[in-house]
Amino acid sequence: MASSKTITVEVDDVSHTDDVEPRLLLVQYLRERLGKTGTLIGCDTTNCGACTVHLDGTSVKSCTMFAVQADGHSVTTIEGLARDGKLAPLQQAFHECHALQCGFCTPGMIMQSASLLQENPHPSEQEIRDGLEGNLCRCTGYQNIVAAVQAAADGTMASDNGATETAGVA
Amino acid sequence: MTTAEVGRPRLRKEDSHFITGRSKFTDNIVLPGMLHLAMVRSPFAHARITSVDVSAAKSSPGVVAVLTGSDVAAEQGGLPNVWPITAEQKAPSHPAIAVDEVAFAGEVVACIIARSAAAARDAVELVDVSYDELPVVLDLEEAATDRVLAHTDLESNKSATWVFDSGEAGTGKPVSEALADAEVLIERTFHQQRLIPAFMEPRSTVVDPTGEQITVWSATQIPHILRLLLALTLSIPESKVRVIAPDVGGGFGGKLQVTPEEAITVLAARHTGKPCKYTETRSESLMAAHHGRAQVQKLRLSATKEGIVTGLDVRLLADMGAYLGLVSSGIPILGAFMYNAIYKFPAYRFECTNVFTNKAWTDAYRGAGRPEATFAIERLMDELAVELGMDPLEVRRKNWITHEEFPFATVAGLEYDSGNYEAATAKALELFDYEGLRAEQARRREAKDPVQLGIGISTFTEMCGLAPSRVLGALKYAAGGWEHAQVRVLPTGNIEVVTGTSAHGQGHETAWSQLVADKLGVPFENVEVLHGDTQISQRGLDTYGSRSLTVGGMAVLAAADKVIEKAKVIAAHLMEASEEDIEFADGKFGVRGTDQSTSLSEIAWATFSAHSLPDGFEPNLDSEATFDPQNFSFPHGTHLAAMEVDTETGRATIRKYVCVDDVGVVVNPLIVEGQVHGGLTQGIAQALYEEAVHDDAGTLVTGSFVDYLVPSAPDLPHYTTARTETPSTTNQLGAKGVGEAGTIASTPAIVNGVLDAVRHLGVKDIKMPCSPSRVWAALEEAKMSGGVQ
Numbered sequence: 041m042a043s044s045k046t047i048t049v050e051v052d053d054v055s056h057t058d059d060v061e062p063r064l065l066l067v068q069y070l071r072e073r074l075g076k077t078g079t080l081i082g083c084d085t086t087n088c089g090a091c092t093v094h095l096d097g098t099s100v101k102s103c104t105m106f107a108v109q110a111d112g113h114s115v116t117t118i119e120g121l122a123r124d125g126k127l128a129p130l131q132q133a134f135h136e137c138h139a140l141q142c143g144f145c146t147p148g149m150i151m152q153s154a155s156l157l158q159e160n161p162h163p164s165e166q167e168i169r170d171g172l173e174g175n176l177c178r179c180t181g182y183q184n185i186v187a188a189v190q191a192a193a194d195g196t197m198a199s200d201n202g203a204t205e206t207a208g209v210a
Numbered sequence: 211m212t213t214a215e216v217g218r219p220r221l222r223k224e225d226s227h228f229i230t231g232r233s234k235f236t237d238n239i240v241l242p243g244m245l246h247l248a249m250v251r252s253p254f255a256h257a258r259i260t261s262v263d264v265s266a267a268k269s270s271p272g273v274v275a276v277l278t279g280s281d282v283a284a285e286q287g288g289l290p291n292v293w294p295i296t297a298e299q300k301a302p303s304h305p306a307i308a309v310d311e312v313a314f315a316g317e318v319v320a321c322i323i324a325r326s327a328a329a330a331r332d333a334v335e336l337v338d339v340s341y342d343e344l345p346v347v348l349d350l351e352e353a354a355t356d357r358v359l360a361h362t363d364l365e366s367n368k369s370a371t372w373v374f375d376s377g378e379a380g381t382g383k384p385v386s387e388a389l390a391d392a393e394v395l396i397e398r399t400f401h402q403q404r405l406i407p408a409f410m411e412p413r414s415t416v417v418d419p420t421g422e423q424i425t426v427w428s429a430t431q432i433p434h435i436l437r438l439l440l441a442l443t444l445s446i447p448e449s450k451v452r453v454i455a456p457d458v459g460g461g462f463g464g465k466l467q468v469t470p471e472e473a474i475t476v477l478a479a480r481h482t483g484k485p486c487k488y489t490e491t492r493s494e495s496l497m498a499a500h501h502g503r504a505q506v507q508k509l510r511l512s513a514t515k516e517g518i519v520t521g522l523d524v525r526l527l528a529d530m531g532a533y534l535g536l537v538s539s540g541i542p543i544l545g546a547f548m549y550n551a552i553y554k555f556p557a558y559r560f561e562c563t564n565v566f567t568n569k570a571w572t573d574a575y576r577g578a579g580r581p582e583a584t585f586a587i588e589r590l591m592d593e594l595a596v597e598l599g600m601d602p603l604e605v606r607r608k609n610w611i612t613h614e615e616f617p618f619a620t621v622a623g624l625e626y627d628s629g630n631y632e633a634a635t636a637k638a639l640e641l642f643d644y645e646g647l648r649a650e651q652a653r654r655r656e657a658k659d660p661v662q663l664g665i666g667i668s669t670f671t672e673m674c675g676l677a678p679s680r681v682l683g684a685l686k687y688a689a690g691g692w693e694h695a696q697v698r699v700l701p702t703g704n705i706e707v708v709t710g711t712s713a714h715g716q717g718h719e720t721a722w723s724q725l726v727a728d729k730l731g732v733p734f735e736n737v738e739v740l741h742g743d744t745q746i747s748q749r750g751l752d753t754y755g756s757r758s759l760t761v762g763g764m765a766v767l768a769a770a771d772k773v774i775e776k777a778k779v780i781a782a783h784l785m786e787a788s789e790e791d792i793e794f795a796d797g798k799f800g801v802r803g804t805d806q807s808t809s810l811s812e813i814a815w816a817t818f819s820a821h822s823l824p825d826g827f828e829p830n831l832d833s834e835a836t837f838d839p840q841n842f843s844f845p846h847g848t849h850l851a852a853m854e855v856d857t858e859t860g861r862a863t864i865r866k867y868v869c870v871d872d873v874g875v876v877v878n879p880l881i882v883e884g885q886v887h888g889g890l891t892q893g894i895a896q897a898l899y900e901e902a903v904h905d906d907a908g909t910l911v912t913g914s915f916v917d918y919l920v921p922s923a924p925d926l927p928h929y930t931t932a933r934t935e936t937p938s939t940t941n942q943l944g945a946k947g948v949g950e951a952g953t954i955a956s957t958p959a960i961v962n963g964v965l966d967a968v969r970h971l972g973v974k975d976i977k978m979p980c981s982p983s984r985v986w987a988a989l990e991e992a993k994m995s996g997g998v999q
Contacts, residue, residue, distance in 0.1 A: 078231020
C-alpha cells in the first residue's frame with residue numbers, strides 16, 4: 041500500500057486537510073471522504089462526465105484527477121453551486137426546461153454547462169451541443185438540456201417565483 | 211373529473227434534489243461498518259473451471275472473506291427465469307457464482323469482501339483461477355446448428371420454439387396459402403444487432419443484514435419482484451426482506467432483473483453479518499449486465515400487384531446469450547403480436563427459436579421485442595413500395611386500419627382499442643414538408659450531389675399497459691400484470707399516494723400528484739407520492755413496458771374513487787343527509803338541492819378523530835385498489851426522417867426528424883415530450899451508432915464508453931415533435947403509454963431514410979448500425995457489382 045500524502049483543498053468554500061493515498065481519485069475523495077455525493081461516477085474511462093466539477097473555476101472530470109493533484113486548489117461541486125440560498129441560473133433552467141429525467145447525469149451536465157457559459161456566454165445551439173460532447177445522458181435526448189443552457193444564457197427562466205429558494209426545494 | 215391538472219405541463223417535483231446534488235443513489239449509501247465487494251470475472255467466454263485458489267486473496271490487507279461458487283451453491287438455487295414459454299423449454303442452471311463452467315466472458319467466478327472498495331479490488335488480482343478453455347459459439351445462426359454447444363451439459367443450444375399461426379388460431383387465413391398465391395413476394399433477412407441498455411448509473415446494491423430483517427437497497431426497476439425472488443431463491447421469508455429502490459439512474463429494461471451481483475451481495479452480508487456494498491464499474495456493466503435485441507429475422511411478405519399485403523411469415527432466431535434472465539425467453543414473443551403493426555394482414559405466421567450462445571444473456575431493453583418487430587415490418591413495407599414503384603406512404607395507406615374500423619381485431623389475436631393513423635400521418639407530413647424534401651431529393655440525385663438525401667418513414671403502433679393478467683397466464687408468464695395503489699387522506703387534508711410502480715426518471719411523483727389533485731379536488735402541492743420501498747409500498751409489480759400510467763396510474767385513480775365513496779358516507783353523516791343526496795365536485799361534498807357542503811379535509815379530520823362515526827365505519831380516510839387491465843393500450847404515430855448521406859465518406863446524418871405520437875390522453879405534456887426525446891435517441895442509436903461487438907474468442911470489444919458509442923449531444927438533431935390525441939377506450943383516463951414509442955418508431959425511420967438516400971446507387975440493404983464504414987462499404991459493393999451509378 042502506497043504511503044499517504046497530506047493535501048489541503050478548498051471544496052465549496054470550505055478548506056479540508058486530509059491524508060490521502062496517492063492513487064485516490066479526486067471523485068473518490070469528494071464522495072467518500074467529504075460526503076459530496078452529488079458528484080457521481082458513471083464510467084471508468086472519462087467518457088460520461090457525471091463526475092464533472094470545477095477546479096479553480098474550470099470544469100474537470102474528477103475521475104481523471106488524483107486527489108493529490110487538487111492540493112492547494114479550489115473545487116466547486118454541484119452542492120456548492122447555489123449561492124446565498126438561491127439556485128444557480130443553470131439549476132433553475134434545468135428544472136424549468138425538464139432537462140433531467142433519472143437525474144444521474146444532471147450534476148455533471150450542470151457543472152459542464154456552467155463552464156461552457158463562462159467561456160461563451162451566448163452560445164448557439166450547435167456550440168452548446170459541441171460543448172456538452174463529453175457528457176452522456178441516456179434519458180433526455182439532450183434537446184431539453186440544450187434548451188436549458190440556452191435559457192440560462194438568455195436569462196429567460198421564470199425566476200423569482202419562489203422555487204429558486206434552495207431551502208424550499210432541497 | 212375536472213381537468214385543471216391533467217394535461218398541464220407541471221414542472222417536476224422530483225427535480226429539486228437532483229439539481230442540488232442531494233440525490234440518493236444506491237452508491238451514495240454508507241452504513242456503519244460497511245464492507246465492500248469486488249467480483250472476480252472470467253476472462254474466457256467458455257471454459258471449465260479446474261481450480262479456484264483464494265488463499266493469497268484472503269490474506270490480502272483489508273480482505274474479510276472470499277466467496278466462490280461452491281461457497282454459495284448450497285445457499286442459492288440458481289437465478290430465476292419466470293417465463294418458461296413452452297413446457298419443453300430448456301435452460302442451463304444459472305448460479306450467482308459459476309461453479310464448474312463459465313459460459314460468457316465476465317461471468318462471476320469469485321467475490322472478494324473487504325473493508326474498503328480499493329482493498330477488494332486489489333485482492334481481485336490475487337485470486338488464481340485455472341481454466342480449461344472450451345470451444346465458443348458466438349454467432350446466432352451457427353449456434354442454432356448445435357455444432358458447438360454453449361454449455362457442455364446441454365444437448366442442444368435451442369431453448370424453446372414458440373409458434374403463432376393465424377390459420378390455426380382462427381384469427382386469419384393460413385399464411386401458406388397467401389405465400390403460394392402471392393403476386394409479389396418480398397423475402398428479406400434482417401439482423402437486430404446486440405445492444406447494451408447502458409443506463410447512466412452503474413448497478414449497485416447495498417445489503418444490511420443486521421436486525422430482524424434484511425434490507426436491500428438496489429439500483430433496480432423492480433423492488434417488489436426482486437423482494438419476492440430473493441425470498442424464493444435464497445429461502446428467506448418475504449417478510450424478512452425489505453427492498454428499497456432509492457433514486458435509480460435509468461433502467462430502460464436493463465435493471466429489470468435479479469442479478470447475480472444482487473444475490474451475491476445478500477449472501478455476502480449474510481455470511482459476514484455486516485452491511486455490504488457492491489457497485490459495478492462501467493466496464494463490468496457493459497460486459498455483465500444483460501444485453502438486448504440480438505435477433506436474426508427471416509421474413510416473407512406476400513402482396514398483390516396493387517400493393518395490398520396478403521400475408522406475412524416470420525421466422526426468427528433470438529440470441530438468449532449464455533443464460534435465461536428474468537424474462538429473456540418471452541421478449542421475442544412480445545414482438546410476435548406486433549409484426550402486423552398497424553396493418554390489416556389477412557394471414558400471419560410467427561415462429562421463434564431461442565438459442566444459447568457464449569455471450570452475456572439478453573433480456574428486456576427499451577421496447578423489448580416490439581422494436582424488432584416494428585423495424586422488420588416497416589423495412590418490408592418500404593421494400594414492397596420499391597418493388598412496386600410506389601410511394602412508401604401510399605403502400606402504408608393501402609394497408610392500414612382506418613379510423614372508422616376501430617376497435618379492430620388483428621391477425622395476431624389482439625384487439626386494438628383506438629387509433630387514427632390518418633390524422634397522425636397528415637400532421638407529420640405537414641410539419642415535415644414531405645413534398646419539398648422529395649423535390650430536393652430529386653434535384654440532388656439529378657446533380658449527382660456527393661451528399662444524397664433520403665426520406666425515411668415509420669408508421670407504428672405498440673402494445674402498452676403490460677399487462678392483463680389472464681393474457682400473461684395464457685403466455686405462461688409466472689405472475690400477473692396488475693398494479694396496486696393506496697390513497698390516504700391525512701388528518702390535515704394532505705394526501706399520500708402509495709404506488710406499486712417504481713420510477714427511475716419517469717416523473718411518477720409529479721404525474722400521480724396531478725391525477726389525484728384533479729380527482730380529489732385538492733392542490734397539486736398537497737399530494738405526496740411514495741414508491742420504491744417494499745415496506746412503504748407493500749404490493750406492486752413495478753415499472754417496465756410503459757405500464758406505469760396505464761396500469762399503475764389507473765390503480766391510483768381507482769383508490770381515489772374509493773376514497774370519494776367512503777368520504778360520501780361521512781359527508782352524509784356529518785350533514786345529516788342521505789348518502790344518495792351527496793354530490794362531490796372540486797373537493798367539496800355538497801347536499802343536492804341545498805347550499806350545505808363540507809370539505810375533504812373536514813371529512814378527513816372527522817374520520818381521524820373518530821368521535822362520531824356511523825356504526826361499523828372504520829376510522830381514517832384511506833383506500834387501496836388493485837387494477838388489472840382488461841386489455842393493452844395501443845399508442846401509435848408517424849415518424850419521418852430526412853437523412854443526408856455523404857457518399858464519399860459513408861456518413862449518415864439526420865437533417866430533420868419529425869414525429870407525431872398519439873399516446874391518448876396526456877397527463878403531463880412535458881414528461882411525455884421528454885420521454886419521446888429520450889426514446890428517439892435510443893432508437894436512433896440502434897440505427898446509427900450502437901452495437902455490442904465481440905471478438906472471435908467472445909471477449910466484448912465494446913467494453914467501455916470509448917467503444918460502445920452512446921450518442922452525445924452533437925450526434926443528434928433537434929427533434930420536431932407533435933401529438934394527436936385518440937383516447938384509449940380501455941381505461942378511465944384514456945391514456946396509452948409513451949415510454950417506448952420513440953425507440954420503436956425511430957430505428958426503421960432512420961434506416962429507411964439512409965437506404966432511400968442511396969438505393970438509386972444500387973444499395974439494397976445495410977446492416978445496423980449504419981455506421982460510416984458500413985454505408986461506405988455498401989456503396990463500394992454496389993459499385994463493384996455494377997449498381998446503378
